[in-house]
Amino acid sequence: MSTMDSISRFVRTRITRIVIVITLLSAVAGYFFSSPEINNLNAELNLWNMNIITFTLFIGLITIYFSYSKSVSQRSTNWPFRLYALVLIIVWIVMGLYSGLYSDMYQTAFLSTKITLHIAILGQLIFFYLSAMYRTFRVKTLRTGILVIFALAMVVLNSPITLSNWSAADQISYWLLNNPGMGGARAVVLASGVGGVVLALRILMGLEKGALRATGG
Amino acid sequence: MKIPELQARHVWAIVLIGYLIPAFIPLGMSPVISSATQTVYDTIQALPPNSIVMCGGGGVFAFDLESSAGLIAALKQMSKLNVKVVFYPMWIETMQFSKYCVDSARVDEKYGGPWKYGRDYVILPYIPGNEVGLVSFLNDVKKTVSTDYAGTPISQLPIMDSLNNYKDISLWICAQWDGVTILRYVTGEYGIKVMWFAQSSAYSAFGPYMQVYPGKIYITNGALGGAQYEKLNGIKGLGHAALDSNVVFTLMFIGFLVLGNLTMLYGNKKVEK
Numbered sequence: 456m457s458t459m460d461s462i463s464r465f466v467r468t469r470i471t472r473i474v475i476v477i478t479l480l481s482a483v484a485g486y487f488f489s490s491p492e493i494n495n496l497n498a499e500l501n502l503w504n505m506n507i508i509t510f511t512l513f514i515g516l517i518t519i520y521f522s523y524s525k526s527v528s529q530r531s532t533n534w535p536f537r538l539y540a541l542v543l544i545i546v547w548i549v550m551g552l553y554s555g556l557y558s559d560m561y562q563t564a565f566l567s568t569k570i571t572l573h574i575a576i577l578g579q580l581i582f583f584y585l586s587a588m589y590r591t592f593r594v595k596t597l598r599t600g601i602l603v604i605f606a607l608a609m610v611v612l613n614s615p616i617t618l619s620n621w622s623a624a625d626q627i628s629y630w631l632l633n634n635p636g637m638g639g640a641r642a643v644v645l646a647s648g649v650g651g652v653v654l655a656l657r658i659l660m661g662l663e664k665g666a667l668r669a670t671g672g
Numbered sequence: 673m674k675i676p677e678l679q680a681r682h683v684w685a686i687v688l689i690g691y692l693i694p695a696f697i698p699l700g701m702s703p704v705i706s707s708a709t710q711t712v713y714d715t716i717q718a719l720p721p722n723s724i725v726m727c728g729g730g731g732v733f734a735f736d737l738e739s740s741a742g743l744i745a746a747l748k749q750m751s752k753l754n755v756k757v758v759f760y761p762m763w764i765e766t767m768q769f770s771k772y773c774v775d776s777a778r779v780d781e782k783y784g785g786p787w788k789y790g791r792d793y794v795i796l797p798y799i800p801g802n803e804v805g806l807v808s809f810l811n812d813v814k815k816t817v818s819t820d821y822a823g824t825p826i827s828q829l830p831i832m833d834s835l836n837n838y839k840d841i842s843l844w845i846c847a848q849w850d851g852v853t854i855l856r857y858v859t860g861e862y863g864i865k866v867m868w869f870a871q872s873s874a875y876s877a878f879g880p881y882m883q884v885y886p887g888k889i890y891i892t893n894g895a896l897g898g899a900q901y902e903k904l905n906g907i908k909g910l911g912h913a914a915l916d917s918n919v920v921f922t923l924m925f926i927g928f929l930v931l932g933n934l935t936m937l938y939g940n941k942k943v944e945k
Contacts, residue, residue: 494811501808502815505801512800557771557795557821565733565768573734581921582687588928589678593936607929609876614922615701615896615915625706629879637880 472661478504479659520544605631675939678931690924694916701915702903708882708890709900712867715843715890716746721754723842724835726858728760730802731848733769735871740773741898741911742869743847747777749905751786756831759795760809762802766848767821770795773847776909790820790829797821802850806857810838838862849874851891855881859888866890869898 478500484490485497523537554560594600611617612628657663719725727743750757759774761767774793779785787793796817799805809816813835819825826832834840838858846854847869855878858864865888870878872894881889892901895918898911 498808498811498815501801501804504804505799505808505816508800508804555822556767562768562771562775566772570733570737570768573732574737577734578691581690582684585687585921585924585928586680586683588925589683589932589935592929593932595936603929607926610922610925613872613876613893613896614918615703615899616919616922618704618706618896619701622704625704632876632879633883636876637883640877640880 476659479655516544605635675931675935677935677939683928686924690920691917693920694913699916699919701899701912701919703896703899703911703915705900705904706893706897709892709897709904712742712746712869712890712892713749713901713904715865715867716749716755716845717753719750719753719755719842722756722834724756724758724831724840725750726760726841726844727757727847728762728766728770728796728844729846729848729854730763730850731766731769732763733765733772736766736769736848737910738871738895738914739847739869739898740769740776741895741909741914742892742901743773743845744777744909745898745901745905745907745911746845746867746869747773747779748907751777751779751792754786754792757793758831758835759793761796761798761821762806762850762853763848764798767795767798769848790824791831794826794829794831795821803853803857806853807861810841810858810862812837813840838864843867845869852878852881855885855889859885863888868892869901870894872896 481493481497481500484493520541523541527534527538527541550561550564592599592603592606594603608631609628612624612631617624654663716725731739747757759767759770761770774780774787774795775783777785779787779793781788797819798821799809799817801808805816813832814826817826820829841864844854844858844864844866845868846866849871851866851868851870851874854866855868859866868874868878868889868891870891870893875891875893875897879891879893882891892898895911895914898909899915900911902909902911
């Protein structure tokens, strides 16, 4: 193994693990203890984290640019769309830098293109909702019958036409959300929370092979 | 007689008709005010002058448009109360969304409104890190952000003089999809009241938070909640416009459900995939 490989392996396995352990412990300590030193350390690491996240935006931009440029030069599948994306990236960056992200020109361009198209895509979802109502909500068994009843209840009870004519509809839908709905939702949230704690402990103890490729060696 | 199966193109055609009906035949629906929406209105109305209200969260502009109905009406309301508003963009598009809402509410002095930028409201730049950025901001505002969206140092913005940490925040208003992060940290960890103009899907998923933090969290229900808030403020906007479509598609939902079951009972057995 060459020296470079050894250094790379050391950074990947040891240094990354040390960084993860320090940051995890500082977050945990910052939550459970009220020491000013720990809070300061935690706050400082939070700021570092924010800086790293900002930096990853540039990494993403550069990665996409190189990947798409390669695709365009090799005329791979969908290369015209990638070329279009590359042109758009440049146009938006130049426009943002020239006019400012908060200028009326940038805002108008943003609303007229990206947002309008996105709204159109979201508007098409209603087709899939209606199609799903027609094709899949067919009462063949008791279970599908219960599903249909609750789905229908949420649609009907939250509709303005129902609420305008029947004031109790609001309370019924709220009760359904708060009791049967919340029971199931809490089970999912608690299970994922416990799972998160277990995962964090495994990472801290070096048992999670392959987490960030830091503990697997 | 057998009922034929509808094909995808039939559903598309009916959806198109559904979109056109409210445009050509307005139903003029008027919402009934829910208790949660009324409480949001009353809470904002009771804010003392010069209170600092944070307004922000993480969301995607097009999706958050449903929430803009309530927020625009709330901005109009707050502009009359001499309340100070600081916009906190937690996701990238939230900054543009904030500008859209301020412009639509016509509260800035450039539109003849009472608000002056820097004195009555400020839009902060995109603050990355979601929960990390939020916690950092709540603990120490000046350490987390040093400028507004345009790069103006916050020391030159009078509104920021009295905002140092979470203790200075009277209320947090969220009109974005990721309101649950705001609920969990802003209310859950720091005890600040949150009013969330949520999308209807977010309301269905996270509405029970109102029961978890009684008196601290109030959530309005999508475009319907927005229309209710518009009605409380005596205006008609996107919320009212969406109500008619809501009614049309509710009826279509029921119609398609009934038709699907009738087709199952009396139709051909083959279903289009």
